[in-house]
Each structure stands twice: as structure tokens, then as C-alpha cells.
Amino acid sequence: MSYTQSPPLTKKEIEDFCSSAKVIRICTHNEDGTIHAVPVWFNYKNGHFIIKTPEKTLKVRNLMRDNRLTLLLDKEIPPGKGVIIYGTAEVEFEEEEIKEGTTYKEGLELLEKYMSKEEAEKTFAGFRALTDWVTITVIPERVVSYDFAKDDKHWNAVAYTQFVLYTRPDRITDEEVIFHIEKKICLVCKKEILKFTYVCPECEIFYCMNCSQALANLENVCWVCNTPIDESKSSKPFEIEKYEKKMKKSKKS
Ligand SMILES: [Zn+2]
Numbered sequence: 464m465s466y467t468q469s470p471p472l473t474k475k476e477i478e479d480f481c482s483s484a485k486v487i488r489i490c491t492h493n494e495d496g497t498i499h500a501v502p503v504w505f506n507y508k509n510g511h512f513i514i515k516t517p518e519k520t521l522k523v524r525n526l527m528r529d530n531r532l533t534l535l536l537d538k539e540i541p542p543g544k545g546v547i548i549y550g551t552a553e554v555e556f557e558e559e560e561i562k563e564g565t566t567y568k569e570g571l572e573l574l575e576k577y578m579s580k581e582e583a584e585k586t587f588a589g590f591r592a593l594t595d596w597v598t599i600t601v602i603p604e605r606v607v608s609y610d611f612a613k614d615d616k617h618w619n620a621v622a623y624t625q626f627v628l629y630t631r632p633d634r635i636t637d638e639e640v641i642f643h644i645e646k647k648i649c650l651v652c653k654k655e656i657l658k659f660t661y662v663c664p665e666c667e668i669f670y671c672m673n674c675s676q677a678l679a680n681l682e683n684v685c686w687v688c689n690t691p692i693d694e695s696k697s698s699k700p701f702e703i704e705k706y707e708k709k710m711k712k713s714k715k716s
Pocket residue numbers: 649650651652653654670671672673674675
């Protein structure tokens with residue numbers, strides 16, 4: 464069976480992701496052939512990634528020897544998405560740069576992404592007193608991306624797993640409904656809802672993200688009140704046997 468990569472992000476989605484992400488993982492080549500990977504703060508400007516780091520770090524030593532690198536931007540909460548950037552880095556040491564006055568401006572700009580202007584100025588002064596810094600400018604050469612939210616095969620597999628594990632009860636009592644709403648528990652998987660959630664607009668019952676996606680992809684109705692989850696799609700009762708047959712067929716092709 465072949466496994467295909469999830470669909471990519473569009474150019475605009477990549478730009479938005481690069482502009483809004485807080486942390487990027489920078490991967491450089493160690494001398495022994497292993498990869499050095501660390502999360503860093505960064506600024507995204509005119510298609511380049513600006514990273515500030517202490518001069519005496521392994522990533523700087525690695526880049527001075529081999530300026531090729533990989534950056535990874537990813538999203539931890541499902542549905543996952545990511546951008547992998549292959550490129551080269553230019554490393555600028557502080558002294559040369561201070562003359563041009565860019566270190567100060569760029570350093571502040573980067574910090575202001577994470578804190579107020581006033582805090583940035585104080586933090587910057589503190590950092591500067593601590594050690595010498597370098598500016599790493601990453602010039603992307605090749606960009607690869609993936610977005611699980613666009614991947615129907617992925618969601619079908621998630622949906623299938625949910626529905627094999629959890630089947631709709633014949634009857635849900637009012638007490639059960641109240642219990643699930645009060646405790647913020649997903650009606651399908653019974654797990655506590657932490658972050659993302661779907662609340663039925665009709666009966667106000669909670670579904671966790673996986674279960675609401677699964678419901679929307681399959682029977683597409685609220686288990687309590689039969690209100691459609693995704694109004695743009697049709698609603699139909701879910702039949703596991705039919706679904707298994709369909710899965711087997713798509714596995715062969
Ligand atoms: Zn759930």
C-alpha cells in the first residue's frame with residue numbers, strides 16, 4: 464500500500480505560517496555527521512529568517528564549517544501542519560554589524576515579536592551584557608510543506624478509528640447530556656476537552672476535535688439532537704461494514 468504525503472500549504476498559507484509562528488527548529492550539521500536541532504525564536508522578514516544566537520554555540524560553529532541547514536516550522540496540536548525549509552545561512556558577527564547599526568534594530572525587532580517594546584529593550588540590554596551575539600540570516604532554497612487538515616485519507620483513518628472504538632448509543636438520557644456538558648467531556652470518546660472543541664449549536668453538547676471531525680466526515684450529525692455538524696455536507700447514518708469494504712478497496716488501488 465502506498466502512503467502519500469499530505470497536501471501542501473498554499474504560498475499564502477506558508478507566508479502566514481512563517482509570519483505567525485513563535486518557534487522554529489534549526490538543524491545544522493555536526494562534524495560527526497549527526498544533526499544538531501534546537502528550537503529558536505526568529506523573525507521572518509522579506510522571505511528570510513533572522514535568528515539571533517550567542518556567538519559561542521554549536522549551531523554557529525556548525526554553520527561556519529557548513530552553511531547548509533534545515534528549518535522546521537510545525538504545529539503541535541492536530542491537525543498537524545508543517546513547513547520544512549532547506550537553505551543556506553549567512554552568519555554575521557556583532558562587531559562588523561554594530562558599525563552599520565543593524566544589530567540593535569534587528570535584535571529589538573525580533574524581541575518585540577514576543578514582548579512589549581519596553582520589555583524588549585530591557586531584555587536586549589541584558590542579553591547583550593551576557594555574551595556576544597551573531598545574526599543568522601537563512602536564505603531558503605527549497606520549501607516543502609504538509610497540511611493534515613487537507614488530507615481526506617488521514618481524516619478518514621481518524622474517523623474510522625474513532626467509530627470502531629465508539630459507537631453511537633441507542634439512547635442518550637438528559638442526565639448524561641447534562642453530565643457531559645458540566646464536566647466538559649467529549650460525548651463520543653469520553654475524554655476531557657482541553658483546548659479545541661466543537662459545541663453543538665442546538666444542544667450544547669461537547670465533542671473533542673478528533674470526534675467532531677470524525678462525525679463530520681461520517682454520519683455528520685450530533686449524537687444527541689441530530690443537528691448536522693457540517694452543514695455543507697449531507698448527513699447519513701454510519702455503517703461500519705460498508706466503510707470497511709470501502710477502505711479495503713482503496714487499499715488495493
Ligand atoms: Zn472525543
